[in-house]
Amino acid sequence: MLDVKLSHGGGVVMSYLSLKGIHKAYYIGHNAYPVLKGIDLDFNLGEFVTILGESGGGKSTLMNIIGGLDRDFEGTVSVDGQLLNHQREATLDRYRRETVGYIYQSYNLIGHLTVLDNVLLSLDMTKLSRHARLQRAHTLLEQVGLSDQLKKYPNQLSGGQKQRVAIARALASDPQIIIADEPTGALDAQNTAEVLAILQQIAASGQLVICVTHSATVAKAGTRTVQLTDGQITADNSAAPTTTPSATSTRLGARALPWRVSLATAFKHLRHAWTWNLLIVLGTAIGLAAVMLFNGLGTGVKGYINKQINNLVDPQSITVMRYVNGAKEQEEQAAAATDPDMAGTVAAHMPTFTSTQVHELQDLSHVVAVQPGIAASDATIMIGKTNYSVPQLTTWTSTNQRSSIKAGTVPGNNQIVLDKTSVAQKWSQKNWRALIGQKVVVSYRLLNVRDQLVTVKRTLTVAGIMDSEGGAGESATNYATMQAMRKAAKVTSQPTFVTVRVTSRRQNEAVVSAINRLRDSGHQQFAATSISATLDNINTYVNVATTVLAAIAGISLIVSALMIIVTMYMSVSARMKEIGILRSLGESRRDIRRLFTSESLMVGGFSAILATGLAAGIGAVLNHALSHLAGYNLVQFRLSDVITVFVLALVIAWLAAILPARRAARLNPITALAAD
C-alpha cells in the first residue's frame, strides 16, 4: 500500500512512515481501557518530531507501535511505502533490527557488557565484517565523545555518558528511524543540550527522529511538534519546513544474530556473575566427579582382582578332571564329606586319566600342551614332632603361577612347596621363611587296588612357600615325586587331573566347552573348569556394584539439574530488562532462547571440566593413599569415563535450560523493558 500526501507545491510526496487509524486499548479482565483513539500521522525522513502530551496520554504506547514492539492494536503502519505486517514476528524482528533505533530515558544499557560491547551488540546483527563492525563502533563512540571510555561498564559512567552510549548503539545499525522516549529526562541542562544537538544532527543527516517529551526545550529543538491529548492528535506543527529527504543513506544490511555472538554474550554474563555461577558449577561438578570416580574405581578394582588372580593361576590353563556321575561315586563322595574316617578314600576311586584320554585332549584344536597332575586331599605334614594338616596336596602344574611362590623355588624332585597360611605361618608366624631347606614328612591315606587302606608317605625337602589360590591351603610337590610316593605305596599313579594349556586366553572358553562335550559311549568323560569364567563372573559383579554406586552418585545430578533450573529462572527474572533491550535491538525469540541455553550449556561444560579435574585429583590422592595396601592404582580412568561426564553434564544443562529459556523467549518485549 502506498501512502501519499500533497506537498506544498502540489506535487506528490511519499511519506516514509505512515500511521493510519491506530486504535489501542489495554484490557484488564474484560474491561477495555482505550489509550489511542484513532491516530493518523505521517512522518518524513529528516524530520525531528517531538510528541508532547500529558502523563499517561499514550505517548509510550504509540512509540511501541511505531517501534515494532507492540503487535496488539488496530490500524496500519507503513514504512517506505510497505505495509508492516504486525502478525509476522519475524518481520517485526527484522524491522527493529534494520529500521529502528531506540533511545530511552533510563538508557537501557546492558550492565554486564562494556561500552564497546553494548554498541557492538547492535552491530553484530549487521552484515558488516568483524573489522568493519569494530571500526564503526569506535567511530560512533568517538562521535558522541566517548572514545576514551570503551572498556568501562555502564555503572562506571555518568548519566550523560550513558545516554551517549545509548545514542551510539541506536545509530549502530544505521536505522532510518530513531525513537527517543524522554531521552533527556534524566539529564542536566548541559547534557540535555549536547544530546539534543546530536539528535538534530541525526535528523539533519536524513534520518527520522521521533522524540517523546514533556519538555518545552526538547520540543523547541525539533522541526515539528505533535500534541497527543486523550488518545488523539490535537495539534501538529512543523516548526521549520521539512528537509526533503535525500536518497536513503547506505544501509548496512541486517542478518540474524550468529550463534557465536550468543555464546560470547552468554560467557560475558557468566563471567560477570562469576561467584554465583562458580558455586553452581562446583555443585554440579561434585556429582559428576563422584560418578567418574566410581567408574574409575570399578575399572581399577577389576584390574586389581584380575591381576591378583592371574598372579596365582595362569588364565591360559584349564584344569580337567574326570567327570564323576555314577551312583557309586556320588555315594562315596557324600560319605567322605560327612565321615572323617572315610577321608582320603575317595581319591582311590576317583577316575584317573588313561594315556588315550590324555592324547584325546592333546588332539583338540588350540591346545598347546597337556600336563598330568595328581591331587590328594587331607594330607599331613610333620615338621619336627608337630603335625600340620594340609587340605590339598597336589602336583605343581602350569596353572600355578611362579608369582604365587612367596619364598624359595618351585618344587623339584623330592621337594615340596608348603602353603603359607595353613602350614608355614602356623609353624612360625614371623620366621616362616626358615622352613625352606628343612626336611618334612608328608603323608596321606588312600585305598589301594585291593581296597586296603594304605598310607602314602615320604620325607621331602621344603623348596618354597606359596600362597595358594583363594587361600585353598594347597601344598605342592612335582609330578615325579608324587608318582614315586604312590608307586612305593602300591597305589595308582595315573593322573587324577590334567592341565590343558591353550594357545591364547581368548580360546579358553571354547576349549572348555570342547572338553566338556567329549563323549565315550555317549557318556561325558571330562569336567573342565577355567579361571577365565570365574574372572568373567567377578568382573560382572564388580561392574554391577560400580554401576549401582555411580547411579546413586548420579542421583545428585538431579539436584544439580534442579539447581541449574532455579538459577536460570532467577537469571531470567533478574534480566528481564536485558531481554527487553535485546528484543528491541531486533533479537528474535530464538536468539533469546539460545542465549539462555548457551549459558546453561556453558555451566554444564565448565562443570564437566572441573569434575574431570576433581576426579583426577581425588583419584590420584586415593591411589597414593592406598598404594601401600594394594601396590596397584585402584582408581583408573578411561577416556569413556571423561566422555560420559561431558555428555551427562551437557544433557543435564540442556534439559535444565529448556523451561527457563522458553520463558525468556516468550516474554513480551514491552513488559520486559518495563521491568526494574
Ligand SMILES: Nc1ncnc2c1ncn2[C@@H]1O[C@H](COP(=O)(O)OP(=O)(O)OP(=O)(O)O)[C@@H](O)[C@H]1O
Ligand atoms: N500494560 C499495560 N496494561 C494496562 N494499562 C497500561 C499498560 N501500559 C500502559 N497502560 C496505561 O495506558 C496509558 C498510557 O500509557 P503510556 O505509558 O503510553 O503513557 P505516556 O503518555 O507514555 O505516559 P508518561 O508520559 O507518564 O510516560 C496509561 O494510562 C497507562 O496506565
